[in-house]
Amino acid sequence: MTLLEVAGVSKSFPGVRALDDVSFTLRPGEVHALVGENGAGKSTLIKVLTGVYRPDSGELRYRGEPVSFAAPMDAQRAGISTIYQEVNLVPLMSVAQNLFLGREPRNRLGLVDRGRMEREARDILADYGVTTDVRRRLGALPLGAQQMVALARAVMIDAQVVIMDEPTSSLEPREVQTLFGVIRRLHARGIGIVYVSHRMDELYEICDAVTILRDGRLVHTGELAGLERIELVSMMLGREMSPARRQGFTAFAGDHDADDTAPPILAVTGLTSRNRLHDVSFDVRPGEVVGLGGLLGAGRSETIKAIGGAYPIDGGTIRVDGEDLGRPSTVRAVAAGIAVQPEDRKAEGIVAGLSVRDNIALAVLPRMSRLGIVSEARIDAIVQRYMTRLRIKASSPGQLVGDLSGGNQQKVLLARLLATDPKILLLDEPTRGIDVGAKAEVQSLIDELAGEGLGVVLVSSDAEELVEGADRVVVLRDGAVVGHLTGDRVTTEDLMAGIAAAAAPSEDPA
Amino acid sequence: MTPLALATRPAVRSWLPDYGVYLAIALLILYNVAFTPYFLEWSNLRIQLVQVAPIVIVALGMALVIGTEGIDLSVGSVMALAAALIPLYLGYGVAAAIVVSLLAGVVVGLVNGVLVARVGLQPIVATLAVFVGGRGLAVVISDGQLKEIRNPGLINLGSGDLLGVPVLVWITAVLAGVVAFVLRRTVFGRRLLAVGGNRRATELAGVPVARVLITVYVACAVLASIAGLLSVARIQSSDASAVGLLIELSAITAVVVGGTPLTGGRVRILGTVAGALLMQLVTATMIKHDLGPSTAEMAQAVIILVAVYVARERKTR
Incomplete structure (x- = not known):
């Protein structure tokens, strides 16, 4: 018997055929991986399954019956729950309120029974590894915990099908294990799970079946166990993946020949920010890629932002080429040659409503102008240069960045940074949420830039990316430096060991 | 849905919020040419243009502020000051006299801008202070009296002609041109749109966001003070309790009807001018056909709703 099934579904948008005759079957108790590059049609398929979109043609069957959901609420009521990448709960309401939103337990007077609600919320969330005061505002919780609340909420609604769209992208390894524990329990209860992720290890650990989409078409569907990783990847990409075989998993070429004796181009000393950063110090030499390792919340992003002048600090100095930056501000940092690529591309990186051209030129407008009037010719030249160099795929420089794929958005952002002729690049998760092809390109670019003598600081939750991309790794925990990996010790094993050694003694190893 | 409908709908959707206002003006003019006697008389057009000029000037500044995802409620009070x-x-x-009144605009703009950009107040709250207090102050300054203006230079600004076109209209056209140029071709204009589109990202790009915002509020207030002094010149009297009353609403309406989204990041200057003209035309048409101002207001309300509805279509894409 099948739980949820789509047969021959097609869906078009202006100019794009997002889904072309795609069929997909989910059995009860199955954890079904849905994979594909960005733009393969995963999101569209999910939206068809959850009633957000109506297919142009094809049929949706739920528990054997043809169904048609008019709205997402219908799908939810029928037992199909979705957990999106961006947690969509109410940040200003308490954890318990979020959990019970719309289904609050009532007392005899018909009023919300807060006591019971909070008690039950505590019990439920304990199963998900969330042990926080349920009266706290949800928004105050770390993203991982918020996601667990979202999951708990989805499962509570008597879900038969749970769709998870990159559920682990903001989780720490330990949280991932908790999530997998929950998934296994759901699996045992016969709930069908659609699992969307870019992370191979996770897919092979938790999923039974896999469906691969490419350019809106179904490429492969079947058991996951018999499918080799390299086959899976090449089916996703639709090309022979010889580069992926080379040197592990990333497009990084190896160590850079940074001059060990050269004076550091970036010297950070005693960076301190109340509660978040404690005496963080490290150097970056020209041509060197320094990785910042650690778990979520270790202070990697905060360190990067603090150096870029976008995070308040209480103490510490930042020197660029030996010169003290003084009180940091974003304006001063950019002027000194520091370029920051923030983790959250949509919220802090691109300006979605502006064109590719305007986005690239944004940080260098004064240089592109005379007496405050911009020179279109000079902008065109620089835009052309970086669109070519980074192979940005857009219909024209005038296309809105919001309409590009994630990978191309990231490239536009990098182009903006490079246009400022930076001495130091601070990259926070440069390859997150972008397709495999763009990922490889971004990784090669980082290599290339380091080769040109830039100092690069790299933050990545992908251990392989960090280890293969960086020459040295500075390991952070709870906002403090707890280890350095250099030379032969820059390996995933040593990184894990460094992080694990740093873990508080009371915690069990995952 | 037929294939044809599929093909045309998105096109209309993106076309309508951008050019709907011009279409509406064209239709209204056609109607008036056909059914309103003396509509095409130059004297009638003159009156319409002169009346709408202050609204257009204020709306230009408002469009800039709205482009940064802000709003400025203080413009009417600045006119009064x-x-x-x-x-x-x-x-x-x-x-x-002109320098002093413009300086008043600069001061108010600085206050608004600093409250928004440095203190971090929401624009609607930050500008509410001057909205409430500014007119009061203006009435105090003028002893609550209507004062006649007899200075020929000033009067010429308000009712003189240049090449057969009122000076007021020339000034308005030049200001619209300048604002459009600044927006399109200057560093400030580009930065303004980026701040409105994504303030956080613009900040990280090293753009002095606070300075951009303060400049925007100063520009808006200075434009409002220009509108104030031109209104005085036209009416040939200064009445602080009446000048620019409720103009913030007309200005916001013009901006919105002209296709500038309230969410920032995009500003349509020509659209804003057209928005103001459209509202003026609606009122004029109603009056010529013996429908009272209240009917005109209801018609305007419908236009605003349509404009907002059409804009909403674009946003949800």
Whole structure:
């Protein structure tokens, strides 16, 4: 018997055929991986399954019956729950309120029974590894915990099908294990799970079946166990993946020949920010890629932002080429040659409503102008240069960045940074949420830039990316430096060991 | 849905919010040419243009502020302040009076801008203070009296002609051109749109966001003070309790009807001018056909709703 099934579904948008005759079957108790590059049609398929979109043609069957959901609420009521990448709960309401939103337990007077609600919320969330005061505002919780609340909420609604769209992208390894524990329990209860992720290890650990989409078409569907990783990847990409075989998993070429004796181009000393950063110090030499390792919340992003002048600090100095930056501000940092690529591309990186051209030129407008009037010719030249160099795929420089794929958005952002002729690049998760092809390109670019003598600081939750991309790794925990990996010790094993050694003694190893 | 409908709908959707206002003006003009006697008379067009000029000037500044995802409620009060200051300094000459009233705009703009950009207040709250207090101050400055203006230089600004076109209209057209140029071709204009589109990202790109925002609020207030002094010149009297009353609403309406989204990041200057003209035309048409101002207001309300509805379609894409 099948739980949820789509047969021959097609869906078009202006100019794009997002889904072309795609069929997909989910059995009860199955954890079904849905994979594909960005733009393969995963999101569209999910939206068809959850009633957000109506297919142009094809049929949706739920528990054997043809169904048609008019709205997402219908799908939810029928037992199909979705957990999106961006947690969509109410940040200003308490954890318990979020959990019970719309289904609050009532007392005899018909009023919300807060006591019971909070008690039950505590019990439920304990199963998900969330042990926080349920009266706290949800928004105050770390993203991982918020996601667990979202999951708990989805499962509570008597879900038969749970769709998870990159559920682990903001989780720490330990949280991932908790999530997998929950998934296994759901699996045992016969709930069908659609699992969307870019992370191979996770897919092979938790999923039974896999469906691969490419350019809106179904490429492969079947058991996951018999499918080799390299086959899976090449089916996703639709090309022979010889580069992926080379040197592990990333497009990084190896160590850079940074001059060990050269004076550091970036010297950070005693960076301190109340509660978040404690005496963080490290150097970056020209041509060197320094990785910042650690778990979520270790202070990697905060360190990067603090150096870029976008995070308040209480103490510490930042020197660029030996010169003290003084009180940091974003304006001063950019002027000194520091370029920051923030983790959250949509919220802090691109300006979605502006064109590719305007986005690239944004940080260098004064240089592109005379007496405050911009020179279109000079902008065109620089835009052309970086669109070519980074192979940005857009219909024209005038296309809105919001309409590009994630990978191309990231490239536009990098182009903006490079246009400022930076001495130091601070990259926070440069390859997150972008397709495999763009990922490889971004990784090669980082290599290339380091080769040109830039100092690069790299933050990545992908251990392989960090280890293969960086020459040295500075390991952070709870906002403090707890280890350095250099030379032969820059390996995933040593990184894990460094992080694990740093873990508080009371915690069990995952 | 037929294939044809599929193909045309998105096109209309993106076309309508951008050009709907011009279409509406064209239709209204056609209607008037056919059914309203003397509509095409130059004297009638003159009156319409002169009446709409202050609204257009204020709306230009409002469009800039809205482009940064802000709003400026204080424009009417700034007009009143400018108006109240003019008779006090007219004794030192027209230039002095103009400079002082423009300076009032600069001061108010700085206050608004600093409250928004540095203190971090929401624009609607930050500008509410001057909205409430500014007119009060203006009335105090002018002793609550209507003052007649007899200075020929100033009066010429308000009712003179240049090449057969009112000076007021020339000034408005030039200001619209300048604002459009600044927005399209200057560093400030580009930064303004980026701040409105994504303030956080613009900040990280090293753009001095606070300075951009303060400049925007100063520009808006200065434009409002220009509108104030031109209104005084036209009416040939200064009445702080009446000048620019409720103009913030007309200005916001013009901006929205002209296709500038309230969410920032995009500003349509020509659309804003057209938005103001459309509302003026609607009122004029109603009056010519003996429908009262209240009917005109209801018609305007419908236009606003349509404009907002059409804009919503674009946003949800």
